[in-house]
Amino acid sequence: MVDNMQSQSKQLGKMYFTVAAILFGAQILFGLIAGTQFVFSGFLFEILDFNVARMVHINALVVWLLYAMIGSVYYLLPDETKVETVGIGLGKLGFYVLTLAVTIVVLVYILVQVGPANEMSIWLIHEGREYIEAPRWADIGIVVVVLIFLANVYLTAMKGERTGIITVLMADLLALAGLYLAGMFYTNNISIDQYWWWWVIHLWVEATWEVFVAAVIGWALIKVIGANRQIVEMWLWIEVAMLFGSGILGIGHHYFWIGTPEYWWEIGALFSALEPVPLVAMFVHVMYDWGKEQGLQKGAGGKAQMNNTPAFLWFVASAFGNFIGAGIWGFFHTLPQMNIYTHGTQFTSAHGHLAFFGAFAMAMIAMFYMGVQGNKKELKMTKLTKYGFTFITVGVVGMTVALTIAGYGQVMIERAQFGATWEAYFIGQSSIWFKQAMGWRLAMGLVTFVGFLCLVIDLLTIKNAKINQES
Amino acid sequence: MSKKVSVWADGRFWQRSAAWVTGVAAMLLIWLTFDTMGQIQMGTKAELDQGITKRVPSPTVINHKITYEMNDKRGHETPVIGEKEKFFGRDDYSEEEAMALLNLGKLASQTKNCMNCHTLLGNGAYYAPDLTKAWLDPNWESYMLRMGKETKEEAIAEFLQHPSDNPSNERMMPNLGVTAEEAKGLVAFLKHMSSIDTNGFPRNFGKIEGGIHGR
Numbered sequence: 001m002v003d004n005m006q007s008q009s010k011q012l013g014k015m016y017f018t019v020a021a022i023l024f025g026a027q028i029l030f031g032l033i034a035g036t037q038f039v040f041s042g043f044l045f046e047i048l049d050f051n052v053a054r055m056v057h058i059n060a061l062v063v064w065l066l067y068a069m070i071g072s073v074y075y076l077l078p079d080e081t082k083v084e085t086v087g088i089g090l091g092k093l094g095f096y097v098l099t100l101a102v103t104i105v106v107l108v109y110i111l112v113q114v115g116p117a118n119e120m121s122i123w124l125i126h127e128g129r130e131y132i133e134a135p136r137w138a139d140i141g142i143v144v145v146v147l148i149f150l151a152n153v154y155l156t157a158m159k160g161e162r163t164g165i166i167t168v169l170m171a172d173l174l175a176l177a178g179l180y181l182a183g184m185f186y187t188n189n190i191s192i193d194q195y196w197w198w199w200v201i202h203l204w205v206e207a208t209w210e211v212f213v214a215a216v217i218g219w220a221l222i223k224v225i226g227a228n229r230q231i232v233e234m235w236l237w238i239e240v241a242m243l244f245g246s247g248i249l250g251i252g253h254h255y256f257w258i259g260t261p262e263y264w265w266e267i268g269a270l271f272s273a274l275e276p277v278p279l280v281a282m283f284v285h286v287m288y289d290w291g292k293e294q295g296l297q298k299g300a301g302g303k304a305q306m307n308n309t310p311a312f313l314w315f316v317a318s319a320f321g322n323f324i325g326a327g328i329w330g331f332f333h334t335l336p337q338m339n340i341y342t343h344g345t346q347f348t349s350a351h352g353h354l355a356f357f358g359a360f361a362m363a364m365i366a367m368f369y370m371g372v373q374g375n376k377k378e379l380k381m382t383k384l385t386k387y388g389f390t391f392i393t394v395g396v397v398g399m400t401v402a403l404t405i406a407g408y409g410q411v412m413i414e415r416a417q418f419g420a421t422w423e424a425y426f427i428g429q430s431s432i433w434f435k436q437a438m439g440w441r442l443a444m445g446l447v448t449f450v451g452f453l454c455l456v457i458d459l460l461t462i463k464n465a466k467i468n469q470e471s
Numbered sequence: 472m473s474k475k476v477s478v479w480a481d482g483r484f485w486q487r488s489a490a491w492v493t494g495v496a497a498m499l500l501i502w503l504t505f506d507t508m509g510q511i512q513m514g515t516k517a518e519l520d521q522g523i524t525k526r527v528p529s530p531t532v533i534n535h536k537i538t539y540e541m542n543d544k545r546g547h548e549t550p551v552i553g554e555k556e557k558f559f560g561r562d563d564y565s566e567e568e569a570m571a572l573l574n575l576g577k578l579a580s581q582t583k584n585c586m587n588c589h590t591l592l593g594n595g596a597y598y599a600p601d602l603t604k605a606w607l608d609p610n611w612e613s614y615m616l617r618m619g620k621e622t623k624e625e626a627i628a629e630f631l632q633h634p635s636d637n638p639s640n641e642r643m644m645p646n647l648g649v650t651a652e653e654a655k656g657l658v659a660f661l662k663h664m665s666s667i668d669t670n671g672f673p674r675n676f677g678k679i680e681g682g683i684h685g686r
Contacts, residue, residue: 038598041642046635049645050598051587117579117653128581130595164482188574190664191511191527194592195504230482237485241492248496257603257672258592259526261510265670267503340674344593344601420673422610425600426640 007078009085009156010374012092016071017371019099020364021456023064026106028449030057035445038438052113055126055133056106061356062131063102068364069212070149073169075371076219077153081160087152094148101141105134122186129193131201132183139184146177164233168215168240176208191259198254205356206275206326207247213322213363214239214282217315220370224312226297226305227289235285242278250275256336257343265336272334276327279359283319290316307378310385310462314366317393321358329354329400341415346437347407354400365392365455372459382465384458391451398444402437409433516566519552526668528552530569533659534562537666539607539676547671558662559624559655575653576660583647591664593672599644604676606658606665610639627661628654 033053036043044053077085085091108125115121126133134142150173157166182199218236221227252268294304306312329351333342342348373379414420414428428434462468478484514525519532536556542549555562564572580586586595589602600608611623618637620626630637631654634644649657 034598041640045643046645049588050596051584051645054587054596054598055584114584114647115582116648116650117575117582117656119578121582122578125582126584128584128586130586133584133587164486186578188570188577189511189513189527190577190591190660191667192508193577194594195507195511197594234480234482234485237482237489241485241489244489244493245496248493248500251500254594255507257669258594259511259667259669260507261526262670263503264507340672343672344590344595344597346597349597415674419675419677420601420604421677422600422605422608422639426642429640429642 007084008088009074009078012088012095013071013075014371015095016067016074017368020064020067020071021368021459023060023067025452027057027060027064028452030060032445032449035442039442048110052109056109058131059133065360065364068367072216072367073153075367077156080163080166080219081156083156083160085152086155086159090148091152094145097141098145101138105138129197143180150174150177164236165215165219168211168236172208172211172215176204179203179208194258195260198251202251202254203248206250207244209360210243210247211240213359214243216363216367217282217286217319220311220315220366221286221289224306224308225290225293227293232289239278239281242281246271246274246277253334253339256339269335273331276323276331279323279327283323286316286319308369308373309381310379311366311369311373313381313389314362314369318358318362318366321354321362325354325358341411342407345407345410346403347411350400350403350407353396353403357396368459372462376463379462380467382458382462382467384454385462388451388455388458391447391454395444395448395451398447399441402440402444406434406437409437528666529566530573530663531564531566532666533558533569533572533662534564537607537662539604548676549668550666552666569659572656572659573663575656579649579653579657580660583649592669601673602661602664603669603673604665606662607677609677624658627658631657
């Protein structure tokens with residue numbers, strides 16, 4: 001039995017969480033810059049243009065979630081396998097290499113920005129491909145670090161106990177790492193470029209990341225409310241079947257308009273329409289377990305187990321947010337009949353904000369609280385926990401609603417009425433629907449940032465908060 | 472004595488189901504990928520000259536006039552590749568020359584980070600207009616007049632090199648240090664992209680007077 005207090009793996013997990021939280025802050029800050037540029041177009045013009053702000057905004061998002069995911073695995077590994085993680089020294093080296101690389105990449109993005117049109121720019125500056133802009137040298141570095149991480153996980157699972165949760169994570173992480181390779185080459189055919197690009201973006205986000213989150217929430221239910229492992233793991237397998245069953249071919253909804261054959265319309269429409277189903281299952285699972293465990297423990301005359309209310313708050317909210325953001329907001333515009341008008345408008349942006357937040361960010365924030373709890377028997381919500389949760393959630397939901405309204409205006413004016421030309425685009429952008437909505441989006445972005453500050457202060461102080469010293 | 476459990480509450484049943492469903496979905500995706508890859512490979516000059524339509528035609532499409540028209544059989548708009556048309560004064564680019572230009576343009580589109588303001592084939596950021604059919608955009612005609620250029624390609628190239636001197640809106644494109652050669656490549660890239668069969672996206676492009684068939 002590994003001593004949790006001394007566990008190097010948990011320490012490493014917390015190091016990953018720390019960097020993740022910093023990058024989360026960077027994501028919001030650069031999002032604010034980009035959001036401001038929509039309202040005041042001269043803001044930082046030709047100093048830090050929208051393309052740079054937006055690149056840092058979305059890359060910080062992807063990288064902070066990856067950091068939080070890797071951290072979560074290092075954090076839960078000793079609990080699940082009952083042994084200390086194998087090769088932890090190498091794992092720590094990987095952490096420092098990755099963090100150094102991320103720092104250099106971000107500095108190059110901000111300071112160099114663009115290069116001449118040759119392969120050297122793609123190797124050294126960025127690849128200019130949304131979400132996976134990291135220059136090629138960093139791509140290779142990421143692959144090496146991920147291989148170290150995989151080795152840690154596999155060797156540990158082989159040495160210790162292998163639970164259902166660990167089995168799912170092992171398969172999932174292998175797929176997650178392997179898919180990254182599909183985005184690491186150059187082609188002069190934009191259709192082929194985008195085809196493989198979606199293998200990274202879609203198959204990560206809508207398949208492997210979703211399965212990852214399902215596994216982490218399963219682990220947390222056992223930890224926090226004492227849910228029955230057998231039931232949790234059975235649900236987990238059901239969710240894996242449904243998530244991969246819909247998510248893998250759901251990639252078709254990105255293949256409607258990039259030059260690919262028309263049969264993707266039917267495949268994309270059918271499977272992406274099924275994608276919300278497992279998200280409902282995940283939600284039912286969380287609520288079912290909570291109710292059942294409470295009932296069982298109360299029936300036995302005891303008190304229901306609940307040893308980390310802040311984490312549980314974020315986990316339950318994530319089950320909600322995943323369904324609403326990924327499920328409902330995704331379903332809004334997933335059918336090709338609809339998508340031909342909404343594709344590439346602020347509708348997509350609205351869906352993206354709520355889906356990433358609800359499905360992944362909320363679950364990973366919950367993991368931050370698990371990390372903060374450490375060996376403490378119980379962690380209760382403080383005022384700041386509630387403020388942080390409220391401001392961040394209201395902020396992101398507010399941004400989503402604003403962007404949905406902007407998207408609505410854009411679809412009606414630019415696409416339906418004026419036919420999607422350059423001029424049509426700017427008529428749509430200058431409509432009152434769009435302009436006011438973008439103002440609200442910026443305001444809601446500021447609310448989110450205030451929430452982020454509350455969250456960070458809470459994470460730093462919650463262990464010493466009065467409320468957590470009483471029990 | 473073993474406890475009797477319903478198959479629906481049996482973890483192993485669901486584990487096997489998960490493995491099978493994932494495997495079948497992955498195999499289907501791989502099979503469809505082979506089919507799609509065949510269909511979206513770039514065509515050749517010979518095919519183009521014989522009038523064989525490809526979803527992604529040969530880069531020598533820059534030697535031709537491209538329009539985007541309603542296809543009654545398919546029920547949506549498709550690119551139509553027409554007679555010869557001069558591109559920077561020539562209409563006899565060889566396969567290699569056209570490919571080199573297209574490649575330079577694609578590289579420039581990445582290294583200049585176009586996708587983090589514009590959308591290409593509808594993917595990217597939403598801060599600037601979609602570039603999918605930008606080559607066919609009627610606005611270039613006013614730019615030809617404004618910048619005193621004889622042809623559309625020269626007007627686009629000029630704009631790409633000095634975007635902030637030629638704004639169309641208060642939201643301007645920044646100067647990205649595009650050289651004359653890179654601009655030429657980018658225009659070839661845009662012209663080629665407008666010839667890709669995108670299943671009718673963007674719908675109703677340029678039909679400002681309204682009506683699906685209207686102009």
